[in-house]
Amino acid sequence: MTDGRLPSRLDGIARKLNGPNTLGNSKAFWIAFAVGMVGMIAYPLIRGSYAAGQTSLFLVYGLLALSLSLIWGYTGILSFGQVAFFGIAGYTYAIVSLNLGGAFGQTVALPVAVAVATLSAFVLGYFMFYGGVKNVYVAILTLVVTLVLETFMAQTAGAEWAIGSVQLGGFNGIPGIRNFALGVEGASISLSGSGFYWFVLALLLVAYLGARMLVNSRFGYTLVAIREDAERTTMLGYNVKRVKLAVFTLSGALAGLSGVLYATWGNYMDPSVFTIVFATIPIVWVTLGGRESLLGAIVGTVIIERLRLWFSVNASEFAIVFVGVILMTTVLLVPRGILPGIRDGYVFFSEHGIREGIERGRLTIQTRLQARLASLGVGGTETETPPSSEAVRE
Amino acid sequence: MTSGFGATGMLTPLIIGDVLGTLDSVGVPIPQLLQMADNIAFIALAAIGLTIIFGMMGVINLAHGEFIMMGAYITTLSVNVASIPLPIAMLLGALGTAIFGAIVERTIVRRLYGRLLDSMIVTFGLGLILTQGTRIIFGNSLQSIGTPFGQVPGYTYSGYRVLLLFAAIGVLGAVYLVFTRTEFGVQARATIQDPETAQAMGVDTDRMYTITFAIGSGLAGLTGALYAPSATIVPGMGQSFLVESFVTVVTGGSSVLLGTALAGGILGTINAIFSNLYGNFIGQIALLITAIIVIRLLPDGLTGLANTVRDKLGERQ
Numbered sequence: 001m002t003d004g005r006l007p008s009r010l011d012g013i014a015r016k017l018n019g020p021n022t023l024g025n026s027k028a029f030w031i032a033f034a035v036g037m038v039g040m041i042a043y044p045l046i047r048g049s050y051a052a053g054q055t056s057l058f059l060v061y062g063l064l065a066l067s068l069s070l071i072w073g074y075t076g077i078l079s080f081g082q083v084a085f086f087g088i089a090g091y092t093y094a095i096v097s098l099n100l101g102g103a104f105g106q107t108v109a110l111p112v113a114v115a116v117a118t119l120s121a122f123v124l125g126y127f128m129f130y131g132g133v134k135n136v137y138v139a140i141l142t143l144v145v146t147l148v149l150e151t152f153m154a155q156t157a158g159a160e161w162a163i164g165s166v167q168l169g170g171f172n173g174i175p176g177i178r179n180f181a182l183g184v185e186g187a188s189i190s191l192s193g194s195g196f197y198w199f200v201l202a203l204l205l206v207a208y209l210g211a212r213m214l215v216n217s218r219f220g221y222t223l224v225a226i227r228e229d230a231e232r233t234t235m236l237g238y239n240v241k242r243v244k245l246a247v248f249t250l251s252g253a254l255a256g257l258s259g260v261l262y263a264t265w266g267n268y269m270d271p272s273v274f275t276i277v278f279a280t281i282p283i284v285w286v287t288l289g290g291r292e293s294l295l296g297a298i299v300g301t302v303i304i305e306r307l308r309l310w311f312s313v314n315a316s317e318f319a320i321v322f323v324g325v326i327l328m329t330t331v332l333l334v335p336r337g338i339l340p341g342i343r344d345g346y347v348f349f350s351e352h353g354i355r356e357g358i359e360r361g362r363l364t365i366q367t368r369l370q371a372r373l374a375s376l377g378v379g380g381t382e383t384e385t386p387p388s389s390e391a392v393r394e
Numbered sequence: 395m396t397s398g399f400g401a402t403g404m405l406t407p408l409i410i411g412d413v414l415g416t417l418d419s420v421g422v423p424i425p426q427l428l429q430m431a432d433n434i435a436f437i438a439l440a441a442i443g444l445t446i447i448f449g450m451m452g453v454i455n456l457a458h459g460e461f462i463m464m465g466a467y468i469t470t471l472s473v474n475v476a477s478i479p480l481p482i483a484m485l486l487g488a489l490g491t492a493i494f495g496a497i498v499e500r501t502i503v504r505r506l507y508g509r510l511l512d513s514m515i516v517t518f519g520l521g522l523i524l525t526q527g528t529r530i531i532f533g534n535s536l537q538s539i540g541t542p543f544g545q546v547p548g549y550t551y552s553g554y555r556v557l558l559l560f561a562a563i564g565v566l567g568a569v570y571l572v573f574t575r576t577e578f579g580v581q582a583r584a585t586i587q588d589p590e591t592a593q594a595m596g597v598d599t600d601r602m603y604t605i606t607f608a609i610g611s612g613l614a615g616l617t618g619a620l621y622a623p624s625a626t627i628v629p630g631m632g633q634s635f636l637v638e639s640f641v642t643v644v645t646g647g648s649s650v651l652l653g654t655a656l657a658g659g660i661l662g663t664i665n666a667i668f669s670n671l672y673g674n675f676i677g678q679i680a681l682l683i684t685a686i687i688v689i690r691l692l693p694d695g696l697t698g699l700a701n702t703v704r705d706k707l708g709e710r711q
Contacts, residue, residue, distance in 0.1 A: 078511045131690035136454050136510055140640045141686070147637050148678050155675055276633060280518055287515060320526040327519030331512050332505060 017209060019216030021074070021224055023293045023343050040201055049193030053265075056197040058305045059204050060261040065285045065297040066207055067254035072283075073291035074215055075247050076227030080279045081124065081142030082255040084149055087273035089117035089256030090263035091153070094174040099164035103181040103190070106264075110180075114256045121252020122245070129244045134230075143279065150274035173270025180264040191264075200261055204298070207254060211294050223247055277320060284327045290337025299339055428556060429670055434662030435559040438654055439621075440635040441642035442565055443614030445654045448643055450586050450606045453503060454514045457521035458639060459632025461611050465491045465618025467528065470627050473539045480542065480623070487619030488612045495611020499604050507603075521632070528629040536627040554624055561620055565613065566655055572609075582606050637678055638665075641685045647695025656696040660684070 018025035024033070044052035068082050090113070097109035124145060128138055157170025166174060180199070181190040191199050214220050222243050225233040234240045263269045272278060289300020304326065311319035334341050349357045444458045455461070465487040472483035498520065506513035541554045573579035584592040585602040593599050617635070625631060642661060646653025664684055669677030692698050
């Protein structure tokens with residue numbers, strides 16, 4: 001896949017970025033990606049600073065989605081706990097930055113908060129994976145941890161719940177978190193609107209490319225091996241527990257970074273990030289976009305959040321119903337998510353042409369209908385699987 | 395279940411009062427004991443529907459809390475709107491949820507056997523729709539129907555909550571009888587153990603799955619119905635059962651009756667002690683830590699431990 005005309009260093013980078021574990025390894029993809037990036041960078045200039053500030057939340061959430069894609073899509077560990085690390089980092093950031101105050105406080109609070117989230121992920125992951133907790137039990141335990149955190153933060157309304165000068169505030173949360181700033185007192189830049197947008201965009205880009213390199217490295221192959229068959233991977237001599245713990249910790253760190261940015265974006269932090277609804281949202285993004293695709297996770301995030309924003313303005317009480325419906329229909333109808341679906345379609349049509357594609361679509365519908373009629377509406381539609389992902393990847 | 399509310403049922407709190415009075419006079423800490431009974435009943439009832447569906451079918455129903463909520467809503471609405479007597483309303487709650495569960499199994503869960511995590515996610519989505527749908531249709535809360543039976547004589551403790559312990563024991567006993575002593579139970583367990591052989595022996599495995607799921611859902615509905623008189627009826631009420639029920643499933647392991655009973659007893663006691671001493675949050679944390687320790691030591695939960703003990707005893711004989 002590497003292009004001989006590229007300078008050798010660029011060639012080396014390209015080889016690290018491309019591989020069987022990511023969608024879009026062709027030159028055409030990277031050109032489209034670059035064009036898309038230019039559009040993203042230019043967005044604040046076209047739509048103005050306020051719109052950019054609003055949109056930057058989607059990018060913040062994109063980091064959270066990436067973290068879930070790594071742990072769930074690539075390693076096969078369903079974690080409802082990403083929002084827990086997200087919230088822990090957000091709260092830590094609020095407490096540290098408000099206690100220290102000033103731009104320096106905020107600059108210090110960022111790494112501290114991410115470190116606390118990482119450590120929490122490490123501790124929880126250690127107890128789970130080295131404790132032999134597997135499959136659904138991981139999902140349940142992470143969910144329970146998140147819900148317990150909600151219970152805890154919700155009852156911190158009293159004055160005795162203060163860390164330094166910061167009241168935890170129970171349901172009301174911690175208000176007055178300042179916009180993110182970098183630097184020390186007197187020589188700092190405060191980030192809001194367009195500035196914050198570009199900052200988050202840069203972080204997301206680095207995280208995305210870094211995650212691509214990761215999943216296409218030897219480590220990434222191990223992750224996919226664990227997803228496909230953990231026992232066999234153990235038999236082949238890999239330390240599955242350690243790899244799981246490593247990726248869980250890493251994705252906890254990524255979720256933590258997202259949480260810090262969330263806290264500075266909204267200027268407050270409250271226990272709603274630990275609720276069961278918020279814990280579901282990342283699952284919805286990643287399911288819709290395609291969990292085995294890093295870009296899909298981000299695209300899914302932007303689509304869902306855009307629609308949720310529309311709902312919250314026009315029909316707020318139906319927003320959650322919509323989220324539930326999207327979740328169910330995606331899993332039932334497009335189990336691999338839309339981006340891999342589109343890619344499969346593209347690969348098929350470019351290989352076989354449109355006529356054959358339509359013909360095959362007709363056949364598929366026919367066989368499905370027949371199967372449906374034969375079983376009198378008793379399922380049996382799962383016989384038609386999309387073409388094997390390994391075979392069609394470039 | 396509901397026969398306890400008849401003429402003899404009305405007397406039960408009085409009898410309990412006498413018994414407790416006797417116990418109190420010999421120095422048994424009654425209030426703590428009542429609290430413990432309450433917690434054990436709560437945990438066992440919260441988990442039973444979930445454990446049946448998980449233990450028998452390997453499916454985690456994340457809409458479990460919403461099924462409980464549905465049972466409570468049907469019960470409350472039957473009493474409030476149609477003025478149906480409470481025991482019958484409770485039966486309706488359990489029955490309605492069971493029917494809903496059967497529909498869900500036929501239309502959704504069936505397509506996802508063998509895709510465990512996917513079935514989790516889909517039921518999760520279903521739970522969201524149910525909660526919010528209920529909120530849209532019935533508003534933020536329903537008028538409560540009031541707790542029958544008053545207080546345990548001599549103590550500031552609801553007599554009804556004490557009766558729930560007997561309800562929990564009754565439910566566990568009934569589940570045990572259904573799955574071990576009836577033709578259906580044998581067929582259902584055969585289906586779970588080896589679907590192909592069961593099919594070859596003439597068992598309609600599709601029907602078994604549907605009925606098992608319906609029973610699990612119905613029991614969740616019954617739990618909701620039983621707690622309807624003493625709980626606040628809000629769309630999100632199912633969530634207050636979630637932590638307890640999932641921790642119980644994790645701790646108890648795959649055996650429906652043994653696991654739930656053992657885990658319910660142990661977790662209920664721990665929860666009661668810690669909640670009494672340090673409040674609700676620490677009680678939940680204690681549950682969580684217990685669950686993690688149990689899984690760390692016993693990969694198959696308490697079921698695994700019980701089986702090991704049984705095997706060892708068997709060897710000795």
